[in-house]
Amino acid sequence: DTGVSQDPRHKITKRGQNVTFRCDPISEHNRLYWYRQTLGQGPEFLTYFQNEAQLEKSRLLSDRFSAERPKGSFSTLEIQRTEQGDSAMYLCASSSGTGDYEQYFGPGTRLTVT
Amino acid sequence: AQKVTQAQTEISVVEKEDVTLDCVYETRDTTYYLFWYKQPPSGELVFLIRRNSFDEQNEISGRYSWNFQKSTSSFNFTITASQVVDSAVYFCALTPYNQGGKLIFGQGTELSVKP
Numbered sequence: 001d002t003g004v005s006q007d008p009r010h011k012i013t014k015r016g017q018n019v020t021f022r023c024d025p026i027s028e029h030n031r032l033y034w035y036r037q038t039l040g041q042g043p044e045f046l047t048y049f050q051n052e053a054q055l056e057k058s059r060l061l062s063d064r065f066s067a068e069r070p071k072g073s074f075s076t077l078e079i080q081r082t083e084q085g086d087s088a089m090y091l092c093a094s095s096s097g098t099g100d101y102e103q104y105f106g107p108g109t110r111l112t113v114t
Numbered sequence: 115a116q117k118v119t120q121a122q123t124e125i126s127v128v129e130k131e132d133v134t135l136d137c138v139y140e141t142r143d144t145t146y147y148l149f150w151y152k153q154p155p156s157g158e159l160v161f162l163i164r165r166n167s168f169d170e171q172n173e174i175s176g177r178y179s180w181n182f183q184k185s186t187s188s189f190n191f192t193i194t195a196s197q198v199v200d201s202a203v204y205f206c207a208l209t210p211y212n213q214g215g216k217l218i219f220g221q222g223t224e225l226s227v228k229p
Contacts, residue, residue, distance in 0.1 A: 035217075042222050043219050045218070048216060055214055089157065103161070105151075105159035108157055
C-alpha cells in the first residue's frame with residue numbers, strides 16, 4: 001500500500017498569486033487532514049474531511065483558503081491572493097477513521113511566497 | 115483548551131548515550147490519545163506510537179520506550195543507546211477522543227546525536 005502523497009513538493013509564487021496543492025491519501029482512508037508547519041514549530045491543524053464532508057475548519061483558515069475533497073479520495077487546498085505570511089510547509093495526513101486516530105503524513109508541500 | 119508542551123527545544127548527545135524527551139500536556143477531556151512523531155531532515159512525519167488515556171502501561175519497542183503518567187500529565191520518550199540515525203525533530207501530540215482526531219502538537223524537540 002502506498003503512503004500519502006502530495007504534489008507539488010515545492011512551490012515558489014509571487015505575492016498575490018493563487019496556488020493549489022493536492023493530497024492523495026492512503027487508499028480507503030476516509031479521513032484526511034491538512035496542517036501547516038512553520039519553521040521551528042509543530043504542525044498546526046487547518047481542516048479535516050470525513051469522506052467528502054469537510055467537518056471542521058481552524059480559525060487559522062482564513063477566507064483566502066479553501067479545501068475540497070470532491071469524491072472522498074484526493075483533496076486540494078487552494079490559497080488565493082497569497083501573502084508572505086503564507087510561506088510554510090503544508091502537510092496532509094490520512095487515517096482510517098476507525099477511532100484510533102493514527103494519522104499518516106505525506107512529505108508536505110513547501111510554499112515560498114516572494 | 116488543549117495544549118502540549120515540549121520544554122526541551124534542542125538536545126545534543128553522543129552516540130550510545132540514553133536520552134529522554136519530555137512531553138507535558140493539558141486537557142479537560144477524560145478520554146484522549148497521545149502520540150509521538152519523528153521528523154527526520156527529509157521532513158516527513160513518521161508515526162512512532164499511540165497511547166490512549168486508559169492505558170498507563172509503559173511500552174518498549176526496541177531501543178524506544180515511553181512512560182505515560184496521567185497523574186503528572188506527562189508522556190515522556192526515552193531512546194536507549196542512541197544512534198546517529200535518531201537525529202531528528204520529535205513531536206508529541208494530543209487528540210481528545212471523539213473530536214475528529216485533529217492533532218495538537220508540541221513545538222518539538224530537536225535531537226542531535228553525534229558520533
